[in-house]
Amino acid sequence: MAIDVTDTSAIVERHRRDDGTYDLTALVVELGEHPDLWMPVVEAADGTHRHWTTVVDLADLDVYAISWLPEQTTGFHDHCDSNFGVVCVRGAVYEDRPKLHGEVATKRLDAGGTTGGVPGVMHVIRHGDGEPAVTLHAYSPRLERVGQIYFQKDGTWVRREVDGKQELTEGLLPC
Numbered sequence: 001m002a003i004d005v006t007d008t009s010a011i012v013e014r015h016r017r018d019d020g021t022y023d024l025t026a027l028v029v030e031l032g033e034h035p036d037l038w039m040p041v042v043e044a045a046d047g048t049h050r051h052w053t054t055v056v057d058l059a060d061l062d063v064y065a066i067s068w069l070p071e072q073t074t075g076f077h078d079h080c081d082s083n084f085g086v087v088c089v090r091g092a093v094y095e096d097r098p099k100l101h102g103e104v105a106t107k108r109l110d111a112g113g114t115t116g117g118v119p120g121v122m123h124v125i126r127h128g129d130g131e132p133a134v135t136l137h138a139y140s141p142r143l144e145r146v147g148q149i150y151f152q153k154d155g156t157w158v159r160r161e162v163d164g165k166q167e168l169t170e171g172l173l174p175c
Contacts, residue, residue, distance in 0.1 A: 008037070008056050008063075021140065022061060024085025025116045028136040031055060031063060032089040032112075038065035038134050042090070045069070045132055050167070061140045068093055068133040073126035074168040076149035078119070080161065082139040085116040092128030093135055097121070109135075122149065139164075 008031065015027035031037055037055045044051040050072050056063035068091065076098070086095075088109040095107045095115050108128060109115060117123070127133055143164035150158045162168075 012056060012058070012061065020060075021083075022085075022138070024083055024138040024140060025087070025114045026085075028063065028085050028087040028138045029112075029114060031138075032087045032136050035089075038089055038136060041065045041067040041134055042132070055136065056138070058142075060142065061138065062142045063136060063138045065089075066135050066137060068125075068127040068135065070127055070129075074124055076122055076124050076151075076157070077168050078122045078147040078149075078159075079117075079139060079143060080145040080147055080164075081119050082141055082143050082164075083116070083118050084121075084143075085114065085138045086125070087114045087136050088112065089134050089136060091131045091133030093133050094124075094126050094128055096124040096126070122147075 011030050012027065015023045015030070017023065038053075040053045041051045045067055047069065050067055050069065052064050052066040054062065055065050086109070088111055090111055092108060092110045095109060097105045099105050107115060125135065145161045146164050146166070146168065147159045148162050148168055150160060152158060
């Protein structure tokens, strides 16, 4: 279910910079203040599947609301050509980003917590503990492609580009 662009156009325009880019983190924070935009993913929760809905759908920007249940994760991925901004609006999620020497930096996002990045930033978003969570994700330019990272049995990884509208998976299956 997509929300009519007219419902969000004033919010989007407030976060458009003079150069045509967006302050994506501030945008998702403000959109998060409107539960009617993200409540559809809460209402769709079935205890098994992650759900998402389109909140904004423009030529140069898209925003999604995504639900998270225990054990659900995106697996490692990047957003190819897109900048991104994320806010947790309900519950908690974790973001993991790889560091040098096989280390991982983990950041907990409770309701109101944000993260973001530029094209090529690799990360994982996964459910935190406790209640189901909901996050808002903004991408500009639109999320047309995602680099999904698949870990192989020998400990190495392979990056494969997939359609940006395809659900990301854990990525722990052999290639």
